[in-house]
Amino acid sequence: MKQLHKILNEITALTLNIETNYPELYRSLDENPMTLPVSQHPHMDKVVMQEYLESLKQMLSHYLEEHKSSM
Numbered sequence: 001m002k003q004l005h006k007i008l009n010e011i012t013a014l015t016l017n018i019e020t021n022y023p024e025l026y027r028s029l030d031e032n033p034m035t036l037p038v039s040q041h042p043h044m045d046k047v048v049m050q051e052y053l054e055s056l057k058q059m060l061s062h063y064l065e066e067h068k069s070s071m
Helices: 002-021 046-069
Strands: none
């Protein structure tokens, strides 16, 4: 349970960072297939939440790489 709480805190912090510093990316979070559950009643556990956290990190990293190269 402690590990899940840590993951949820990381997701919250990362999402807040994206919302504050990259609003154009934040708007696309709701539309990104990586962030949407595939099943109608998804099972949310530590593994699923860790995968979600990793997908957020990858999205931000990819976004930063794209915009760094276009400057």
